[in-house]
Every structure is written in structure tokens, then in C-alpha cells.
Amino acid sequence: MILAGSLGLAACGAARAQVSDGVVKFGVLTDMSSLYADATGRGSVVAAQMAARDFGGTVLGRPIEVVFADNQNKADVGSAIARRWFDVEKVDVILDAPPSSVALAVQQIAKEKNRILIVSGGGTSDLTGKACTETTAHWNYDTYALAHVSTAAAVRRGLDTWSIVTADYAFGQALERDAAAELDRSGGKLIRAIRAPFGTSDFSSFLLQAQATGSKVVAFANAGGDMMNAVKQAHEFGLTEGGQSLVTLLMNIADVHALGLKTAQGLITTEGFYWDRDEETRAFSKRFHAEMKMMPTMHHAGIYSAVLHHLKAVAATGTDEARAVMAKMRETPVNDMYARNGTLRVDGRMVHDMYLMQVKKPEESTGEWDVYHQLATVPGDEAFRPLDQGGCPLAKAAP
Numbered sequence: 001m002i003l004a005g006s007l008g009l010a011a012c013g014a015a016r017a018q019v020s021d022g023v024v025k026f027g028v029l030t031d032m033s034s035l036y037a038d039a040t041g042r043g044s045v046v047a048a049q050m051a052a053r054d055f056g057g058t059v060l061g062r063p064i065e066v067v068f069a070d071n072q073n074k075a076d077v078g079s080a081i082a083r084r085w086f087d088v089e090k091v092d093v094i095l096d097a098p099p100s101s102v103a104l105a106v107q108q109i110a111k112e113k114n115r116i117l118i119v120s121g122g123g124t125s126d127l128t129g130k131a132c133t134e135t136t137a138h139w140n141y142d143t144y145a146l147a148h149v150s151t152a153a154a155v156r157r158g159l160d161t162w163s164i165v166t167a168d169y170a171f172g173q174a175l176e177r178d179a180a181a182e183l184d185r186s187g188g189k190l191i192r193a194i195r196a197p198f199g200t201s202d203f204s205s206f207l208l209q210a211q212a213t214g215s216k217v218v219a220f221a222n223a224g225g226d227m228m229n230a231v232k233q234a235h236e237f238g239l240t241e242g243g244q245s246l247v248t249l250l251m252n253i254a255d256v257h258a259l260g261l262k263t264a265q266g267l268i269t270t271e272g273f274y275w276d277r278d279e280e281t282r283a284f285s286k287r288f289h290a291e292m293k294m295m296p297t298m299h300h301a302g303i304y305s306a307v308l309h310h311l312k313a314v315a316a317t318g319t320d321e322a323r324a325v326m327a328k329m330r331e332t333p334v335n336d337m338y339a340r341n342g343t344l345r346v347d348g349r350m351v352h353d354m355y356l357m358q359v360k361k362p363e364e365s366t367g368e369w370d371v372y373h374q375l376a377t378v379p380g381d382e383a384f385r386p387l388d389q390g391g392c393p394l395a396k397a398a399p
Contacts, residue, residue, distance in 0.1 A: 179249060
């Protein structure tokens with residue numbers, strides 16, 4: 001069953017500019033009930049609502065509205081919701097869109113309907129590569145950045161032979177591909193990639209295959225519940241005791257909290273946001289925690305940033321027309337609690353700093369959400385794929 005709902009922010013006054021249908025409407029298309037619900041889900045809705053409220057509840061004299069729906073992690077369900085939202089409910093912007101299969105499907109619908117898609121949940125770098133469109137922005141992480149930052153760091157530490165357990169769908173396949181390419185660039189070697197079905201509960205056979213390779217690293221190109229099950233079972237099978245290191249190519253603070261520091265300690269991962277980075281991130285996260293009883297993931301923080309940036313562009317251009325707003329979003333640096341001097345490129349990639357993190361030992365933590373050591377800040381132009389290497393047709397046409 002599709003879960004749906006809405007939050008309208010009331011406003012008064014006549015429109016002073018071109019706002020279609022008398023409202024600027026965001027649709028949070030997310031996982032409300034499955035593997036990615038903690039990382040995205042209700043927290044993504046709350047983050048969008050917070051941004052709308054912080055902007056003042058109106059733009060150009062018209063109300064800002066947030067609606068949401070559960071895509072059930074299925075591309076056909078997500079596509080049907082997107083078409084209804086665009087055609088019937090007059091949604092201007094779709095947000096979040098995990099997993100990658102949903103994001104890729106909705107991307108083409110948004111292009112067809114001249115509406116905006118801002119992806120925070122889906123991760124494949126193909127969104128800003130061969131599949132790029134003028135009306136898509138990829139705001140948070142992507143598979144290239146995750147693979148580049150974590151893989152290069154591991155190889156520099158001498159962890160240069162890898163086995164990868166991969167979620168066998170668009171996101172996992174892209175992450176495996178980008179990690180393999182980074183291993184080639186960094187002087188490492190991929191010994192074996194092992195594909196596991198999406199939603200796997202028993203990883204025993206896949207982990208035994210990875211253990212048998214003797215690789216220095218067993219990496220997980222999966223996320224959410226799949227990643228957590230794989231890490232827990234890797235410890236049960238004694239992979240770390242046998243001398244292999246575990247690398248999670250995508251993990252967020254909600255995953256670490258669910259795993260517990262005893263299980264997650266020492267894991268290296270790449271994040272786009274951490275609540276305890278500075279005073280501004282702590283202030284936002286405290287407000288988010290008051291509503292959600294958890295600290296925000298990078299997905300949640302990215303949605304907050306994206307909604308604010310979009311609304312600023314609507315106010316500056318005097319319209320909510322997709323291409324005009326996207327042009328202004330690309331012209332304007334992203335400066336908020338999420339990003340400092342971020343830039344939205346022509347291929348849709350929002351370029352910002354990424355953070356190499358290592359999970360703390362239990363005795364190193366000072367509180368429930370104090371989970372990471374920050375090992376490095378990687379500037380955006382180093383973390384993300386160069387514009388001319390993704391195969392985006394828009395990049396080829398750019399001056």
C-alpha cells in the first residue's frame with residue numbers, strides 16, 4: 001500500500017510573479033517502510049518541512065507545500081507516483097528518490113514534464129553521467145565520490161586487494177564499477193565481485209566467497225538494511241579476526257547507531273554531512289532531533305539544503321518554471337549549514353566537500369550520537385568526478 005500525506009503551509013497575499021497553480025509544491029518520494037527508511041523516510045519529509053518553514057512558508061506571495069509518498073523501493077511504483085504528482089497534483093519538485101532505480105526512472109519523467117528532480121537518496125553517478133538532464137540535480141553523495149574517497153584512502157594504507165559484495169541492482173552495480181575503477185587508478189586490485197540480491201537477509205554464502213579470496217579488504221557496495229546485515233554476519237563469520245578489513249562504501253549515522261559501536265567500530269566510510277562539524281550543523285541537528293529523536297543523516301541534511309536553495313532561486317527569478325529556476329540554482333553558490341561554496345554544475349552534480357570518517361570505539365564516544373572520527377575533508381573538486389569524464393551530453397555542450 002502506498003503511504004502518502006501532505007503538509008500545507010498557509011499564506012496570504014496575491015501572487016506577485018509567475019507561480020504555477022498558485023503554490024510551490026515539493027514531493028518527497030522516499031522509502032517510508034523498508035531498508036532505507038531510517039536514512040531517508042520520515043526524516044526526509046521533516047527536513048523538507050523544516051526548510052519550508054525556515055524560508056517563511058511562502059515564496060513570491062504563494063504558499064510552499066510539502067507532500068510525500070512511499071515508493072516501496074520499486075521503480076514502477078515511484079514512476080506512477082511521479083506521473084500523478086506532476087500531472088494531477090501539480091508538484092513542482094520531487095525530492096530524495098531512493099534507491100537509484102527509482103531515481104533513474106523518475107529522472108526521465110521529470111525531463112518529459114519539465115519538472116525538477118533533486119536526488120538525495122539515490123546514489124548512482126549515472127544520474128549526472130550518461131543519463132543527465134537539464135532538470136535533475138544530484139545534491140548529496142554519489143557512487144563516484146563514495147568509491148573515490150574511501151577506496152583511495154584504503155589503498156594508501158596498504159589495503160590494496162579487494163573483494164566486493166555488491167547489491168545486485170542499479171546502485172550497487174554503479175558503486176562496484178566506480179570502486180573497481182578507483183582501484184585501478186590507485187594501484188589496487190579487485191580480486192572478485194560477488195553479487196547478492198537486493199534485500200538479502202542471509203549473506204553467509206557471499207561472505208564465505210569473499211573470505212576465500214584472501215583479499216585484504218572485504219567491501220560492501222550496498223546500503224541500509226543490506227549493509228547492516230552484511231557487516232553483522234561478517235563479524236559472526238570471523239572475517240576481521242582472520243585479518244580482513246571491512247569497508248562500507250555507503251554508510252550513514254543512522255546505520256552506525258543501529259549497528260552499535262561495538263559492531264561498527266573501525267569501519268571507514270565517506271559522508272557528506274556530520275551533525276557535530278560546527279556550530280551551524282549542531283544547531284540544525286538539535287532542531288531536527290527534537291522532531292525525529294535522531295540526528296540527521298546526510299540524506300536529510302541534503303534535502304534541507306536543496307529546498308532552501310531552490311526557494312531562493314524561485315524568489316530571485318520570479319517564477320517556478322523548471323529551467324529558469326535550475327539556471328539560477330547553477331549560477332548561485334550553495335552556502336548553508338550543509339555546504340560551503342557548493343556549486344551546481346551543468347550535469348546536475350552539486351559539488352561540495354566530502355568527509356572521510358572512521359567509526360569510534362565505544363570507549364571513545366561521549367554520547368549516543370558521537371560516532372565518528374573525521375579522518376579527512378576532501379574538497380568537492382577532488383571528491384566528485386570531473387565534469388568531462390561522466391559522459392553527460394550537457395557537459396559536452398557547455399562552454
